[in-house]
Amino acid sequence: MALSFNPRLVRGVSRCHAIVTAKMALAASCRDFSAAEKSTVIVNLNDNTGVATIQLNRPPVNSLNLQLLTDIKIALDKLQMKKDCRGMILTSSSPGIFCAGLDFMEMHNPQEGRAREFWRSLQEVWKMLYGSRLATIAAINGHSPAGGCLLSLTCDYRVMAQGKFMIGLNETLLGMVAPFWFQDTMTNTIGHREAEKALQLGLLYSGENALNVGLIDELVPPEKVMQTAQVQMQTWLKIPDLARRLTKEQMRGPTLQKFVQRQNEDVDQIMKFIMDSATQRSLGIYLNTLKHKQLTSV
Numbered sequence: 001m002a003l004s005f006n007p008r009l010v011r012g013v014s015r016c017h018a019i020v021t022a023k024m025a026l027a028a029s030c031r032d033f034s035a036a037e038k039s040t041v042i043v044n045l046n047d048n049t050g051v052a053t054i055q056l057n058r059p060p061v062n063s064l065n066l067q068l069l070t071d072i073k074i075a076l077d078k079l080q081m082k083k084d085c086r087g088m089i090l091t092s093s094s095p096g097i098f099c100a101g102l103d104f105m106e107m108h109n110p111q112e113g114r115a116r117e118f119w120r121s122l123q124e125v126w127k128m129l130y131g132s133r134l135a136t137i138a139a140i141n142g143h144s145p146a147g148g149c150l151l152s153l154t155c156d157y158r159v160m161a162q163g164k165f166m167i168g169l170n171e172t173l174l175g176m177v178a179p180f181w182f183q184d185t186m187t188n189t190i191g192h193r194e195a196e197k198a199l200q201l202g203l204l205y206s207g208e209n210a211l212n213v214g215l216i217d218e219l220v221p222p223e224k225v226m227q228t229a230q231v232q233m234q235t236w237l238k239i240p241d242l243a244r245r246l247t248k249e250q251m252r253g254p255t256l257q258k259f260v261q262r263q264n265e266d267v268d269q270i271m272k273f274i275m276d277s278a279t280q281r282s283l284g285i286y287l288n289t290l291k292h293k294q295l296t297s298v
């Protein structure tokens with residue numbers, strides 16, 4: 001697959017306890033997170049409200065590598081198995097950066113087996129989040145390009161910090177095509193016409209413009225992002241869980257079913273793209289410019 005790289009572009013807790021101290025069962029599972037090596041997520045569960053927080057904790061930019069994706073999946077798995085857990089807020093431990101998207105280092109001259117595992121992990125995290133039984137809110141406390149935007153789009157509600165932060169699926173600016181399920185998630189959120197523009201132009205939206213097109217639901221001062229997410233979560237939790245969950249399943253089911261049907265084909269296509277020598281040349285050039293980048297928004 002050919003890749004056209006444009007170097008001008010780019011750049012784009014109440015009893016609540018830290019990771020593991022929540023309830024006994026969760027405490028045990030959380031110990032698992034940090035047993036072998038430092039976890040790249042911080043998980044809290046408020047015993048009183050049933051609301052969990054997952055903080056992406058891979059400084060400096062929370063780029064999604066295999067470990068971070070695996071840690072998110074493990075955390076979600078464990079939270080979803082806990083009956084008392086009804087909601088989850090996804091945020092970052094690094095104010096100013098929610099998530100910089102996929103970790104380019106996972107795609108730069110990778111071993112094919114590792115790259116496949118990486119892509120499958122991304123697919124699994126998307127599928128789990130998009131179909132989660134939990135009420136989910138993204139507390140976007142910083143930049144959220146590409147895969148970062150995708151993560152937030154899986155949630156039921158998005159609160160973003162005011163400031164010079166950008167959010168959007170900017171893949172085309174990098175000479176990449178956002179996979180169909182990235183596109184579907186965007187279209188389901190902002191509608192077909194706006195998604196057409198956003199995806200083809202690789203638009204990175206300012207908070208104000210993201211609010212205008214419905215990409216985010218609230219824009220608040222940075223210090224109010226978590227509080228706003230927690231207050232909004234109470235609204236979602238007033239709805240009987242089963243009714244809310246079945247409605248979500250009906251709304252998102254067709255997108256998830258289409259994804260499952262084409263999941264393997266998607267892995268094969270991406271592998272072909274990543275393993276292509278022209279892609280690797282472009283990525284090498286891009287990685288050099290990444291240090292001197294500047295994101296510009298609409």
Ligand SMILES: CCCCCCCCCCCCC/C=C/C(=O)SCCNC(=O)CCNC(=O)[C@H](O)C(C)(C)COP(=O)(O)OP(=O)(O)OC[C@H]1O[C@@H](n2cnc3c(N)ncnc32)[C@H](O)[C@@H]1OP(=O)(O)O
Pocket residue numbers: 003005011012060061063097099100101102103104105107143145146147148171174175176177178179270273274279282283286290291293295
């Ligand atoms: C031409 C590319 C071709 C790639 C082809 C590969 C195949 C791909 C297959 C198809 C995939 C399609 C879907 C893709 C989805 C994605 O998510 S791709 C990732 C897109 N993300 C971005 O473009 C964001 C890039 N980063 C930034 O714009 C900025 O870093 C920031 C998020 C705005 C933060 O800025 P700032 O606070 O100024 O920090 P920096 O100094 O820029 O960064 C700190 C260090 O982190 C490194 N880094 C940043 N982003 C990434 C990343 N995504 N992956 C890996 N590393 C990253 C950055 O280089 C800095 O490193 P050091 O200089 O070593 O400190």
